[in-house]
Amino acid sequence: MNTSLRASHRPLRAAVVGSGAISKEHLTFLSGRSQAAGDVTGRIELAAVCDLSPVAADYGATEFGAGRAYTDITEMLKAEDLDVVHILTPPASHVTLATLCLEAGANVICEKPITSSAADLEQLLGVAQRCNRAIMESHNYRFNDGYLTVREALDAGRLGDLTEVEIRICLPVTDPDGRFGDPNLPSPIHRMPAGVLHDFTTHFAYLLLGLTGDVKFNRVAAAWSNHRGVAHFRYDDLDALLIGEGPTGPVHGRLRFDAGSAPDAFSLTARGSRGWMETDFFQPHLRTVIPRPGGAQLSPIVNHVANGLGLVRDGVTNFGRKLLQQTPYHGLHRMLDETYGALADGAPLPVSPGDMLAAARLVDQLLDDEVRL
Amino acid sequence: MRLYITGATGFVGRAVVAEALRRGHEVVAVVRPASARSIVDTAPTDAVLTEARVDLRSPDGLTESLRGADSVIHLAAAKSGDFYTQFAGTVVATENLLAAMAEAGVDQLVAISTFSVYDYLAMPTGSLLNEESPLDTDPALRDEYARTKLIQERLYRDFGAVPDHDVTILRPGMIYGPGNLWHALLGADLGPRFLRIGNKAVLPLTYVENCAEAIIDTAEALAARPEDLAGEIINIVDDDLPTQQAYAEQVAARIEIPPTVSIPWPAMNAATTILKKANGWFVGGRAKFPGIAVPDRLHARFKPLRYTNAKAKRLLGWTPRYGLGEALDRSVEAERSTETVPA
Numbered sequence A: 001m002n003t004s005l006r007a008s009h010r011p012l013r014a015a016v017v018g019s020g021a022i023s024k025e026h027l028t029f030l031s032g033r034s035q036a037a038g039d040v041t042g043r044i045e046l047a048a049v050c051d052l053s054p055v056a057a058d059y060g061a062t063e064f065g066a067g068r069a070y071t072d073i074t075e076m077l078k079a080e081d082l083d084v085v086h087i088l089t090p091p092a093s094h095v096t097l098a099t100l101c102l103e104a105g106a107n108v109i110c111e112k113p114i115t116s117s118a119a120d121l122e123q124l125l126g127v128a129q130r131c132n133r134a135i136m137e138s139h140n141y142r143f144n145d146g147y148l149t150v151r152e153a154l155d156a157g158r159l160g161d162l163t164e165v166e167i168r169i170c171l172p173v174t175d176p177d178g179r180f181g182d183p184n185l186p187s188p189i190h191r192m193p194a195g196v197l198h199d200f201t202t203h204f205a206y207l208l209l210g211l212t213g214d215v216k217f218n219r220v221a222a223a224w225s226n227h228r229g230v231a232h233f234r235y236d237d238l239d240a241l242l243i244g245e246g247p248t249g250p251v252h253g254r255l256r257f258d259a260g261s262a263p264d265a266f267s268l269t270a271r272g273s274r275g276w277m278e279t280d281f282f283q284p285h286l287r288t289v290i291p292r293p294g295g296a297q298l299s300p301i302v303n304h305v306a307n308g309l310g311l312v313r314d315g316v317t318n319f320g321r322k323l324l325q326q327t328p329y330h331g332l333h334r335m336l337d338e339t340y341g342a343l344a345d346g347a348p349l350p351v352s353p354g355d356m357l358a359a360a361r362l363v364d365q366l367l368d369d370e371v372r373l
Numbered sequence B: 001m002r003l004y005i006t007g008a009t010g011f012v013g014r015a016v017v018a019e020a021l022r023r024g025h026e027v028v029a030v031v032r033p034a035s036a037r038s039i040v041d042t043a044p045t046d047a048v049l050t051e052a053r054v055d056l057r058s059p060d061g062l063t064e065s066l067r068g069a070d071s072v073i074h075l076a077a078a079k080s081g082d083f084y085t086q087f088a089g090t091v092v093a094t095e096n097l098l099a100a101m102a103e104a105g106v107d108q109l110v111a112i113s114t115f116s117v118y119d120y121l122a123m124p125t126g127s128l129l130n131e132e133s134p135l136d137t138d139p140a141l142r143d144e145y146a147r148t149k150l151i152q153e154r155l156y157r158d159f160g161a162v163p164d165h166d167v168t169i170l171r172p173g174m175i176y177g178p179g180n181l182w183h184a185l186l187g188a189d190l191g192p193r194f195l196r197i198g199n200k201a202v203l204p205l206t207y208v209e210n211c212a213e214a215i216i217d218t219a220e221a222l223a224a225r226p227e228d229l230a231g232e233i234i235n236i237v238d239d240d241l242p243t244q245q246a247y248a249e250q251v252a253a254r255i256e257i258p259p260t261v262s263i264p265w266p267a268m269n270a271a272t273t274i275l276k277k278a279n280g281w282f283v284g285g286r287a288k289f290p291g292i293a294v295p296d297r298l299h300a301r302f303k304p305l306r307y308t309n310a311k312a313k314r315l316l317g318w319t320p321r322y323g324l325g326e327a328l329d330r331s332v333e334a335e336r337s338t339e340t341v342p343a
Helices: A023-034 A054-064 A073-079 A091-103 A118-131 A145-155 A195-212 A295-323 A330-345 A353-367 B011-022 B062-066 B083-104 B144-160 B208-224 B244-252 B265-283 B295-302 B310-316 B324-339
Strands: A012-017 A044-050 A068-070 A084-087 A107-110 A135-137 A162-170 A216-225 A237-246 A249-258 A265-272 A276-280 A286-289 B002-006 B026-031 B049-053 B071-074 B108-112 B166-172 B174-176 B187-190 B193-197 B205-207 B233-236 B260-263
Touching (some): A012 A023, A012 A073, A012 A330, A044 A054, A054 A068, A054 B083, A054 B144, A068 A073, A073 A091, A091 A107, A091 A118, A118 A135, A118 A353, A135 A353, A145 A265, A145 A286, A195 A237, A216 A353, B002 B011, B011 B026, B062 B083, B071 B083, B108 B208, B144 B166, B166 B208, B174 B208, B187 B260, B205 B324, B208 B233, B208 B310, B244 B324, B265 B295
Parallel strands (some): A012 A044, A012 A084, A044 A068, A084 A107, A107 A135, B002 B026, B026 B049, B071 B108, B193 B260
Antiparallel strands (some): A162 A265, A216 A237, A265 A276, A276 A286, B187 B193
16 A cells, blocks of 8 residues: 555544454554644544444443444444554454455554464455555564564674574463453354464564564474363464574574463573573563673673673563553554554555565464474 | 342352242253353252353353243352453443343343442542442542443443333442451452451441342342332342451451451551552552552442441341351351362
């Protein structure tokens, strides 16, 4: 989509479809931007909230100052002249709802996983192209501070040549009192090819690909397990190894989803020929082990001291973040900010169709029968 | 009557089902699909009791399960989880239930609300809390339970506004009984100890069996005298309400209570009021503190107020059967008998 919406001299009109937990983040962003002072062309107008449940739609609209609440997306698209629709519904509904929005002339921001396969995504991207509108999947953690710092260190060569990326998520998804473990009304995500883990594989894929760039992973092995044997789960555990050839040599990727280890974690470690960096999205911190002033003899000590002080600083910062209710979703807000800026200017969106396809293909690859352990 | 009872396996639900059966009513007990607990197994053999295995968060099967019911007693609500979890379990569940009732032609509803919906900050210390007391109209700082129950009450009122729909809203105070004797109106967990907040406040208690009788009384009265009951809101508390101290002493005489530290209500109130002001001054109110450090939540649990059950007695002819001592004895006995059941 190349047309600049800024030229229309009105705020971008946005709507949200789906009022689940993640809607709070999208609506907080939209509500904040709709109330922001300044030039009208930089603003967003939160026009509508849509949900199958009337009371959920009303709550979202009232709480976040949207113009209207709808229970029928077709009615909403007909009545509102929307520039952007945020689709936050269960994944199985994404293709249908996104197609309706694109065909009605709205651009789409969609929660992950946008589709259940790369083939479905290709079709959806075709619809967007035909309608001359943009569609973007949320790759929110790619906009978090920790990821950006690691990415910057790699780009600056501070870690040397990339050799390995390890991404690990620890979450007790089988907890029967939790969103995924609830056996009474199983989450629709269980119907995806990777079941509940499909909610996380997109994160794995875009983070790995974001750091490894042009590396083609031609040796892949993935162990999908249901260790706890919970009846409505396909899998509760993933242990995947990916090996590829990069411009400077072999690169390994390690992806791990673990429902049994505590505490909750979402960590990312990048290793290179000179050193390594580690961050965590849930408890943000940064450890950097690289050659330091003092040479080979003193570098280990300087690294310990620098990282020790860094952890104390991160601990204090995290206490402040907790107190001020700052969540791991700060990257989502940054992503949305950049997306609306790009839409207004007619510039490419921060998550490109190529990014989305590469992530979807990697997930397909991990689920391929041929690579399963 | 054929009573359709949601939340039937819960703390209050079990007592309500038992009371309904004791009075010879037919009961359709709503039990969640994956619940291992079967309510039929524990009922008397001559009871007319069936289970409806449905999850109220989904409309699937609800209308069918309601057909033939004379009245609904809606107890189910989510009491834990984040806002959206409680919204689904309390608000969306109620929305689905009411829509299914309309479809199935079930017009009578005994709607269980809570004391949590009142605006405690707006009430002067020592004032009388009754059905006319103001509701919290700006509950942003209240807990998820209060916020979702407030929305739920709006749904009740909307349903009741439809011609031929008869709704009575019951707002019980703190319901105590087996497994729930040492409760949130006494204080809060503080690491290995329990922080007792205040001693002198009167507790708005109702013993679970007394409350269950009031609920069944309401269902019967609503059926017999809809002109008197429909549209009414009734608070449920027992007679001779104890202070925090008197209650705690009576409980401590019967069961082991956690080691406690105490803080007087005025000190806690002053400290949290200052904290709230500082939050507003320095960070625009964005800082989030534990519940007991937020005046809006603190007042809802510990503010000294007075309570009445005059309306319940007048409209229902209800008298709480068990006084505090007997209620505690029955609770302890029930807890012991549960503990001795072999696994």
